Amino acid sequence: MKKVVGATVVAGFVVVMSLMTSCKKSSTSTTMTLYDSLGGTTMVTDPINTSAKIEKGRLAIRSVLDSTIFVIAGDTAINGFFTVLLSEVTSGNTSGYEALSKNLTDFVCVATGAKNFTYGGKSMVAAHDPSQNSRMNGKADSHDFDVFVADLVIGAKKNGVSDQLIGQVGALVNTLRSQVVQK
Numbered sequence: 001m002k003k004v005v006g007a008t009v010v011a012g013f014v015v016v017m018s019l020m021t022s023c024k025k026s027s028t029s030t031t032m033t034l035y036d037s038l039g040g041t042t043m044v045t046d047p048i049n050t051s052a053k054i055e056k057g058r059l060a061i062r063s064v065l066d067s068t069i070f071v072i073a074g075d076t077a078i079n080g081f082f083t084v085l086l087s088e089v090t091s092g093n094t095s096g097y098e099a100l101s102k103n104l105t106d107f108v109c110v111a112t113g114a115k116n117f118t119y120g121g122k123s124m125v126a127a128h129d130p131s132q133n134s135r136m137n138g139k140a141d142s143h144d145f146d147v148f149v150a151d152l153v154i155g156a157k158k159n160g161v162s163d164q165l166i167g168q169v170g171a172l173v174n175t176l177r178s179q180v181v182q183k
């Protein structure tokens with residue numbers, strides 16, 4: 001009798017443990033990050049370098065941000081903040097643009113939940129403080145921030161991002177307002 005009770009307890013314990021493991025497994029595999037919704041880690045051919053592969057999520061984010069930089073470049077409401085970048089590009093020097101595209105992309109990849117990238121640029125406060133970043137021409141106020149977000153939405157729509165995902169990206173970006181806005 002003692003043996004039967006013991007065996008039942010052990011069997012019960014095994015069932016509980018395996019249930020816990022399977023619950024844990026299913027909950028991790030169903031938790032989608034915003035990065036996953038934007039395409040995730042599926043490897044695709046990089047359209048700007050067809051011999052390379054790129055994560056689909058990163059490609060979506062980079063495409064939106066590159067489009068946004070072009071929208072901002074033509075937006076007289078805020079392009080005055082980007083005078084260093086714009087004069088470089090006008091004179092045919094794209095090194096600053098490439099660095100910005102990479103840093104912005106890394107930043108948003110990490111912020112949306114990507115695991116395979118790190119952001120190596122300035123903090124959001126330092127990047128938007130002209131005394132710590134000579135490429136930032138003046139301090140931005142809350143209205144400038146709204147214009148920036150509107151340009152980001154245009155960039156996202158140009159790349160076919162759904163309104164639902166744009167809403168989620170917008171909410172994420174808005175959490176950074178107090179660090180970026182310094183006026």
Ligand code: HEM
Nearest residue numbers: 081085103104107121122127135136140144145148173176
């Ligand atoms: C939440 C919104 C924003 C995010 C996530 C963001 C992110 C960034 C990042 C990651 C950098 C690069 C920092 C580095 O290279 O170390 C940067 C640079 C910069 N940002 Fe922002 N930014 C935001 C809003 C704004 C706004 C509202 C303005 C102005 C209206 C602005 C103007 C600039 C400028 C002028 C630079 C320097 C560009 C260059 O390197 O030539 N940003 N930002």
